[in-house]
Amino acid sequence: MRIDAPVVNVDPYGLDLHLALHVCYELHYRGFADVDARWEWDAGLLHLRATLEEVFEAALRRDVGEADETETAQSVMDSLSVEPVDGEGLSYFLRDEGTWEQMREYFVHRSIYHLKEGDPHAWLIPRLGGRAKAAFVAIEYDEFGAGRAERLHQRLFADLLDGAGLDSGYLSYLDFVPAESLVVVNLMSMFGLHRASRGAAVGHFASTEITSPPGSYRLVQALERMGAATSCIRFYAEHVEADAVHEQVVRTDVVADLVDGEPHLDRDVVFGIRARDLVEDRLSAHMMKSWVSGHSSLRRTLV
Ligand SMILES: [Fe+2]
């Protein structure tokens, strides 16, 4: 039986829509205790999920806008690689003046993704072939610890949460984070779960890998300044090193091979990059706005 939702006049980036979407997607990951796992493929629920996705994707398409004719996946990736000399933004703020309390809030926002790091993109594996597939899996192999459970990036982030005196349980902070934090994860799940969005999923993945090393380096500097535990620093230090290699592989092998074989996907790759920019900027702006006005960026107080 179809489950309908009144999505008229709903905020496409709001908490109602994104908590509902997040719950639908979670059925494809680890599910919920005491919830029948067969809900994952319940046609009625999939109808609801599609209704929510339509609202979200329409807003993304509207807000990202039409790609410039001259833009290509490679040119957009080139522009991502250029770091401004006097940059500003969240990682700069945390490096230069953020407090330990703000850093702990940042960890909580990111816990929704990093405790399942790599998983949303892994849906891409059967959707790629040849060189793109081989290179993509090589990168994911690192994300998943290169054969060692203690090196899973998901595990490294749990260690980081433990080191910061936070709860490292999976989705422990679901009720603490605002819509902006759920939106960044829902975007990856939406792209990953739809074969039609494989170009966008590749763009999202490429953008993640390309922008990670400099941002991670600033977080290492921030954490050193704050005297944080080694386990907190390790997660970001790992990303400075590993993602510098991943960046090259994703550009030259994953994206280049995909669009060589299927040139029409080039604009989808660009859309994936732009959509990620948009949702990441919204999350950063939310944190900065809260902190500048002296408030917590979370919906509940951390203990
Ligand atoms: Fe990682």
Ligand SMILES: [Fe+2]
């Ligand atoms: Fe990476």
